[in-house]
Amino acid sequence: MRLLLIGPPGVGKGTQAKFLVDHFTIPQISTGDMLRKNVRNKTSLGIKAQAYMQAGQLVPDIVMLNMMQDRLAEDDGANGYILDGFPRTIPQAEGLDELLNNLGQQLGCVVVMKISDSLIINRLSNRRSCKECNQVFNLLYDPPQKAGKCNECNGDLFLREDDIPDTIQQRLNIYHKQTEPVIEYYTQRGITEIIDAKGSIEDIKTNIIDRISAYNN
Ligand code: AP5
Numbered sequence: 001m002r003l004l005l006i007g008p009p010g011v012g013k014g015t016q017a018k019f020l021v022d023h024f025t026i027p028q029i030s031t032g033d034m035l036r037k038n039v040r041n042k043t044s045l046g047i048k049a050q051a052y053m054q055a056g057q058l059v060p061d062i063v064m065l066n067m068m069q070d071r072l073a074e075d076d077g078a079n080g081y082i083l084d085g086f087p088r089t090i091p092q093a094e095g096l097d098e099l100l101n102n103l104g105q106q107l108g109c110v111v112v113m114k115i116s117d118s119l120i121i122n123r124l125s126n127r128r129s130c131k132e133c134n135q136v137f138n139l140l141y142d143p144p145q146k147a148g149k150c151n152e153c154n155g156d157l158f159l160r161e162d163d164i165p166d167t168i169q170q171r172l173n174i175y176h177k178q179t180e181p182v183i184e185y186y187t188q189r190g191i192t193e194i195i196d197a198k199g200s201i202e203d204i205k206t207n208i209i210d211r212i213s214a215y216n217n
Helices: 013-024 031-040 044-054 061-072 090-103 117-125 165-187 201-212
Strands: 002-006 028-030 081-084 109-114 127-130 136-138 192-196
Touching: 002 013, 002 165, 013 028, 013 081, 013 109, 013 201, 028 031, 028 061, 031 044, 031 061, 031 081, 044 061, 061 090, 090 165, 109 165, 109 201, 117 127, 117 165, 165 192, 192 201
Parallel strands: 002 081, 002 109, 028 081, 109 192
Antiparallel strands: 127 136
């Protein structure tokens, strides 16, 4: 199964990807997580990406496509993967087609998650992420058992630099302008499933798994 998760920042892509990893036993490939790791490790890619990410801007397409070319060539994706946060622009979608073509692979299904902008601001300003293991919590909807600490590894929780109101708004503007056209790109192929992402985490998980089980690739 080769899946794409598309949706605005904070809609719950990362949260749902974790369940899909367990259900289908395929890796999650999150471009945001990969970039943040590079920023933390101060690699040349991380140094290039950091200013864009802090400002809520997209990292240039060419940088993303080079990164994904290397990642998709790794062995763990041979039986499928979940792409979380990529592609985000039409040039990235076209570049992904070319990469898949070269690898002899096909996309199975594109899951499009939708909620209102106001709910996104509420979710993101209350998100806390673990510094050690990336586990994500929400102070309102999915709080950690011990304040400020991760349930999984007891690491410290932090508010992402791009989860402040002005930057969230900037990310949303970019999503509407540059990423929404990508939905139409895949809708024309008849492989998109639109998911209402406003309910409980559990209900959304069940809905996504039901809807994508009909796809074979
Ligand atoms: P990235 O990390 O991909 O950020 P994003 O798309 O903005 O998505 P988020 O990680 O913010 O949200 P999510 O949808 O995963 O939500 P989550 O599950 O955490 O990208 C960051 C930056 O990297 C970009 O701005 C850009 O600069 C760069 N970048 C990345 N990919 C790129 C690309 N392809 N091209 C160019 N640049 C790129 O959930 C959010 C919160 O809500 C959590 O607290 C969670 O607990 C809670 N929650 C989840 N579901 C529910 C629910 N049903 N009910 C209540 N709360 C919920």
